[in-house]
Amino acid sequence: MNITNSVAWKAIEAHRQSLSPLHLRELFARDPGRVASLSLSFDGILYDFSKQRIDSTSLPLLAGLAREAQLEHWTERMFGGEQINASEGRSVLHVALRRSRSPFPTASLDVMPDVLATRQRMAAFAEGIRSGKALGFTGLPIRSVVNIGIGGSDLGPKMLAYALRSVSQPGLDVHYVSNLDSAQLAPLLQTLDARTTLFLVASKTFTTQETMLNAQTARDWLLAGLGDTAAVSRHFAALTAKPERAVQFGIREEAVFPLWDWVGGRFSLWSAVGLALMIAIGPQAFAELLAGAERMDEHFRSAPYERNLPVVMALIGIWNTNFLGATSNAVLPYNESLKYFPSFLQQLEMESNGKAVGSDGQPLACASNPIVWGELGNNGQHAFFQLLHQGGRLVPCDFIAAVRADYPLPGHQEALLANCFAQSAALAFGKTAAEARSELEGTMSPAALEALLPHKVFPGNQPSSTLLLTRLDPQTLGALIALYEHKVFVQGVIWGLNSFDQWGVELGKAVANSILPAIGNPALAAPLDASTQALLAFTRQHIG
Numbered sequence: 371m372n373i374t375n376s377v378a379w380k381a382i383e384a385h386r387q388s389l390s391p392l393h394l395r396e397l398f399a400r401d402p403g404r405v406a407s408l409s410l411s412f413d414g415i416l417y418d419f420s421k422q423r424i425d426s427t428s429l430p431l432l433a434g435l436a437r438e439a440q441l442e443h444w445t446e447r448m449f450g451g452e453q454i455n456a457s458e459g460r461s462v463l464h465v466a467l468r469r470s471r472s473p474f475p476t477a478s479l480d481v482m483p484d485v486l487a488t489r490q491r492m493a494a495f496a497e498g499i500r501s502g503k504a505l506g507f508t509g510l511p512i513r514s515v516v517n518i519g520i521g522g523s524d525l526g527p528k529m530l531a532y533a534l535r536s537v538s539q540p541g542l543d544v545h546y547v548s549n550l551d552s553a554q555l556a557p558l559l560q561t562l563d564a565r566t567t568l569f570l571v572a573s574k575t576f577t578t579q580e581t582m583l584n585a586q587t588a589r590d591w592l593l594a595g596l597g598d599t600a601a602v603s604r605h606f607a608a609l610t611a612k613p614e615r616a617v618q619f620g621i622r623e624e625a626v627f628p629l630w631d632w633v634g635g636r637f638s639l640w641s642a643v644g645l646a647l648m649i650a651i652g653p654q655a656f657a658e659l660l661a662g663a664e665r666m667d668e669h670f671r672s673a674p675y676e677r678n679l680p681v682v683m684a685l686i687g688i689w690n691t692n693f694l695g696a697t698s699n700a701v702l703p704y705n706e707s708l709k710y711f712p713s714f715l716q717q718l719e720m721e722s723n724g725k726a727v728g729s730d731g732q733p734l735a736c737a738s739n740p741i742v743w744g745e746l747g748n749n750g751q752h753a754f755f756q757l758l759h760q761g762g763r764l765v766p767c768d769f770i771a772a773v774r775a776d777y778p779l780p781g782h783q784e785a786l787l788a789n790c791f792a793q794s795a796a797l798a799f800g801k802t803a804a805e806a807r808s809e810l811e812g813t814m815s816p817a818a819l820e821a822l823l824p825h826k827v828f829p830g831n832q833p834s835s836t837l838l839l840t841r842l843d844p845q846t847l848g849a850l851i852a853l854y855e856h857k858v859f860v861q862g863v864i865w866g867l868n869s870f871d872q873w874g875v876e877l878g879k880a881v882a883n884s885i886l887p888a889i890g891n892p893a894l895a896a897p898l899d900a901s902t903q904a905l906l907a908f909t910r911q912h913i914g
């Protein structure tokens with residue numbers, strides 16, 4: 371269906387027209403109950419969306435979109451294990467990865483025995499490393515773990531490993547290598563001891579160029595250090611949906627941990643792909659992460675739309691994108707531990723919903739995912755926030771903070787939170803010319819004041835939401851990630867696209883394969899375009 375033809379869409383458009391003359395200052399002044407009606411809380415997460423350009427009548431209208439798009443039907447199809455990823459003929463069952471009991475999704479299609487058995491094997495493996503009982507080829511315990519993967523096989527676990535480093539086992543180093551650029555792997559290898567290093571090759575397909583080349587290089591380095599191919603079996607494990615390829619690589623079967631084709635790469639951190647994380651934080655903390663996500667799954671599946679965090683978050687994103695015309699969304703964590711959260715969300719959102727063709731193969735009638743970008747908020751304040759405040763562009767923001775510090779130092783947390791709250795308030799309410807004038811009066815000549823005044827005005831009306839967590843523990847993080855996952859799903863349903871395929875990443879891979887041999891062999895460059903040929907010629911001249 372074309373959602374822009376729906377009754378709900380038209381009603382929302384009329385609502386937008388009536389609301390658009392109102393500045394956030396006026397919206398706050400008009401409704402003293404605004405914050406109560408435009409905020410939700412769930413399991414230690416306060417979601418304040420009162421600084422969005424909506425009023426108390428907006429959500430019921432927006433929820434009409436979810437109904438017209440048959441969100442409930444699609445949700446039940448996903449949770450029921452139907453092949454809603456139609457272009458790849460796959461079910462979408464990452465929610466199974468955080469469930470604690472069989473059967474799921476149905477008694478006849480129960481994936482839980484495999485899921486639970488793999489989780490148990492992972493726990494035993496992780497405990498072996500953590501306790502020092504799992505020994506390397508020379509009999510020394512493993513002290514360093516290197517996860518080799520990219521995209522969903524890197525971003526989620528790496529983001530969480532950094533977020534949860536305060537609860538990670540000291541003395542056990544866990545590293546993440548993704549880039550083809552040897553400047554990532556080579557310096558790391560210089561710091562490692564082959565006798566005490568374990569490589570986890572994380573790749574759903576076990577064919578990804580970056581991962582396979584890094585894994586091969588790591589294997590060569592290991593063999594150079596230990597001098598025996600038998601060492602591979604003690605120093606490599608694989609996390610993959612293609613176990614036979616891992617075994618062919620030389621990894622012993624007991625060290626191959628499966629995932630399944632019903633887990634999308636960007637939704638795979640809950641699966642065996644999370645093994646490096648489990649080694650770092652331990653099986654108990656990993657179980658708490660899953661439990662937090664499972665609680666969010668239940669909330670998503672059962673709460674009424676207007677009290678449902680993922681649904682509300684999705685609807686607000688649609689309001690900003692499709693009705694206010696925002697083209698990007700900034701993610702601004704005021705929490706050092708969430709340093710990698712923006713890049714994790716970039717894949718989750720843009721690889722899922724960065725599409726202009728619907729599930730039915732027809733062009734979408736409206737814009738889909740905005741550009742997701744972001745950075746640690748406190749650092750961003752001193753870099754790009756200028757544009758958010760006075761650049762004249764609409765950039766909705768997600769502020770994310772935790773009340774309690776992971777590493778408390780006197781005065782830091784209060785100052786950090788004050789800055790977080792100050793930025794969203796300043797962006798929303800700005801500063802009028804009259805306010806700026808009264809601040810400047812008496813401090814300079816009237817002529818100087820008039821010259822400076824336009825620069826001191828902040829238009830405000832920049833919409834934002836704040837996600838305030840009690841603390842960044844595994845359970846709350848699990849819920850936070852599941853919240854964004856379901857937001858992505860809801861938006862995909864409303865836009866009428868398939869959030870679970872990623873055909874757009876294929877072309878670049880194929881072109882790279884045709885260019886690679888032409889770097890060494892100029893004759894192979896002939897069919898390539900003129901720009902690529904020139905780049906190759908320059909490269910050949912200087913590659914050394």
Ligand code: F6P
Pocket residue numbers: 520521522523572573574575576577578581635636721872875
């Ligand atoms: O190229 C994109 C992609 O397929 C992502 O969807 C995926 O997370 C990543 O590459 C890595 O894939 P794999 O886990 O199969 O190596």
